[in-house]
Amino acid sequence: NEVLQQLLQAFGGPGRSVLGFPPTYSMHSILASGTGTRWVPAERDAEFGISPETVTAAIAEHQPDIVFLCGPNNPTGTPLPIETIAAAYDATDGVVMVDEAYAEFMPDDAPSALTLLPGRERLVVSRTMSKAFAFAGARVGYLAAHPAVIDAIRLVRLPYHLSALTQAAAVAALRHAPAMLAMVDDIKQQRDRMVTELQAMGYRTYESWSNFVLFGGVADPHAAFEALLEQDVIVRDLGIPNHLRVSAGTAEETTAFLDAMRRVAAVQPPVRVEA
Ligand SMILES: Cc1ncc(COP(=O)(O)O)c(C=O)c1O
Known part of the structure; x- marks a missing residue:
């Protein structure tokens, strides 16, 4: 939640908009509203999917500054095709954010949005230790993006926002990832x-x-x-x-x-x- 908020603080705000595809994670629109970013909801396809054509058409219609995609989607579980993410990126000059909170539950051979990062400096992928690691109480999430995006986020995040204790807990959990993910x-x-x-x-x-x-x-x-x-x-x-x-x-x-x-x-x- 915190990295999503930071992304909106850095790239959203008054006069800017974020496109999303409800039903989706409820905090996306709440964080938009808390950062003064206009939330623009767009329609999904049948069975809650988002095809490359659908995402491209929605971006063309609404010209958002940020696009929020959630794959797999909460609350529907719907897979997010890698082609949809690539199409969204090509259709906008803005930031494309893929919330991969549930990525560890995808089929083992399904590609993550992380594989699209090289060469796409406006693509951002967020993950969390709250779900597959069953570690929500530790409050550790992270995002991966081009160093320029990370620099922009450094401007808005609070200094020392991730305590030394939290970092130690996260490093220990990562060291035991196979057991945590068993x-x-x-x-x-x-x-x-x-x-x-x-x-x-x-x-x-x-x-x-x-x-x-x-x-x-x-x-x-x-x-x-x-x-x-x-x-x-x-x-x-x-x-x-x-x-x-x-x-x-x-x-x-x-x-x-x-x-x-x-x-x-x-x-x-x-x-x-x-x-
Ligand atoms: C899609 C999605 N993204 C992000 C989060 C937030 O996770 P965290 O506990 O890391 O703030 C959740 C939690 O429900 C979620 O469902």
Whole structure:
């Protein structure tokens, strides 16, 4: 969150705009508003994707100073094609920011936006240790970009903003990266299992490259949320009509969710939804 804010402080601000593609990470528009940067929402394709054509057309229409892309996207899990990022870069003279908070959950052979950095000095890629490293409490995130972009960010960030203790914790976590990331493959398996079993129950699911699954067809998301909570399961109701989002956990936790969801489906059967 902090590096995203710093990027907006450096390159956004009053009189400037940032283009985004909702539904996406809610802090993107909140940070825009906090830095006085105009948030311009653009439409996604069906199934929440963003094609190279869609991103190019939105940039041509809105002429933003900054483009925010989120891949994989929160809250939908949607993959962000590398071609879409390259097309966005070619379509603008501004900064293209790719939020890769969930990159570690992508398929192993999927290229990261990091591979596009050489030769693209206006491209910025952010990552966090909050998700795959399960280290949100440490508050460590980072971005990768051309040295000129990093210099610009140095102008706005507070001196010594990352404490010595935080840095020591991050370095220790990185040294133990294989152990810290050991759960990622298990979580991906449980995510795919949730997709299969939710579909079998009659819900509509979406391709997810993240550690959560958005599913549609929930007749009353609020009532379903409450019914799940009574069974000690917490999901996210993001205000997308007829949809809920659930995070993958251990095999046991995932089983608990799926069992609870079957009981919810018995009371409020899945309904048809359009994406
Ligand atoms: C897409 C996305 N980007 C960034 C963040 C923020 O992560 P951090 O804990 O590093 O501020 C989140 C957290 O939910 C997220 O979903």
